[in-house]
Amino acid sequence: MWPAPVSLQGQHVALAALDHSHATDLAEASADGDLHRLWYTMIPAPDDVSAEIDRRLNLQSNGSMLPFAVLTPEGKAVGMTTYMNIDSSNRRVEIGSTWYRKSVQRGPMNTECKLLMLQHAFETLDCIAVEFRTHFINVQSRRAIERLGAKLDGVIRNHIVMANGTLRDTAVYSVLPNEWPTVKANLIWQLQKPRS
Numbered sequence: 153m154w155p156a157p158v159s160l161q162g163q164h165v166a167l168a169a170l171d172h173s174h175a176t177d178l179a180e181a182s183a184d185g186d187l188h189r190l191w192y193t194m195i196p197a198p199d200d201v202s203a204e205i206d207r208r209l210n211l212q213s214n215g216s217m218l219p220f221a222v223l224t225p226e227g228k229a230v231g232m233t234t235y236m237n238i239d240s241s242n243r244r245v246e247i248g249s250t251w252y253r254k255s256v257q258r259g260p261m262n263t264e265c266k267l268l269m270l271q272h273a274f275e276t277l278d279c280i281a282v283e284f285r286t287h288f289i290n291v292q293s294r295r296a297i298e299r300l301g302a303k304l305d306g307v308i309r310n311h312i313v314m315a316n317g318t319l320r321d322t323a324v325y326s327v328l329p330n331e332w333p334t335v336k337a338n339l340i341w342q343l344q345k346p347r348s
Contacts, residue, residue, distance in 0.1 A: 154240040155218050155277050160268040163225070164260040164343075167268060170209065170219040170232065175202050177229035178221070185254025192287045192314070195251045208234065208249070215240070222252060222265060230256050233265060235273070237283070245273055246283040260343055266300050267339040274332045281326050288321035297325045299342070301335035 160167040168174075179198040182188050188197040196204035211217035216238050222231040231252035235245040247269050252261060273279040284302050286293040298304075302325035311322040327335050 153215060154243075155235060155238070155245070155272075157212075157218065158272065160220075160272060162264040162268050164264045165268070166223040166225065166227070167220040167233065167265065168223055170205060170221045172202065172205055174221040174229040175205060178205075178232065181230050181253035182251075187251060187254060192290050192320075193251070193293070194249075194315070204232075208232070211236070217249075218245075219249075222250075222261065224256075224261075230261070233269070235269070243277065243279050244281050244283065245277070245279055246285060247273075248283075248285055262296060263300075263339055263342050267336070267343070270300075270327060270332065270335065270339070274327075274329055279329070281328055284325040285322050286325075288323045294323055297323075300327070301331065301338050302327050303331070 157169045159169065178196075179201040182196055182201060183198045187193075187195040188200070205219075208217055208219035212219055216236065218235040218238065220233050221229040222233055223229055231250065233250040234248060236248050237244075237246040239245070247266065250262075250265075270282055273282045283305075284297045284300075286297060288294075288307055305324045305326050308322040308324060310319045312320040314320050
């Protein structure tokens with residue numbers, strides 16, 4: 153299996169192999185800010201977290217996803233993220249299906265989570281590209297991806313039918329191996345600078 157399951161540890165966040173032991177924390181996380189009510193993203197409702205864990209683990213079993221629980225340093229699950237749309241023959245992954253409880257957003261967790269995942273992708277998995285995708289109108293997500301240093305590859309129009317029946321235009325971003333040293337330096341700098 154490529155990539156093999158792995159745990160990644162930082163100062164502000166840990167990434168652990170997703171399993172049902174995280175369900176209670178993740179249901180609480182989903183309820184924080186009613187994240188599942190955001191129509192332009194796909195976050196499970198608290199009662200649907202267990203089914204979402206099953207869905208992600210099924211995708212892992214067929215080799216198309218490697219799901220993680222996002223943990224605080226104390227070990228509480230506050231979100232989910234994945235390597236997804238895995239293309240092992242071409243050593244490409246997408247980092248996506250990411251969400252965090254509202255109370256930890258806009259802090260260092262997402263920055264360090266992406267640093268850990270990108271570092272593993274480029275320095276251990278030897279990826280030729282790491283992709284990020286989001287709804288074109290999800291400005292918060294697009295800005296976060298752009299702050300990472302990813303570059304916009306383009307927009308796939310009418311890409312996905314959303315739960316409410318609207319059509320999603322998907323903004324596609326990527327980071328390439330030659331860009332990784334600069335992206336890494338920027339992410340480390342972002343984690344070290346004082347937060348206002």
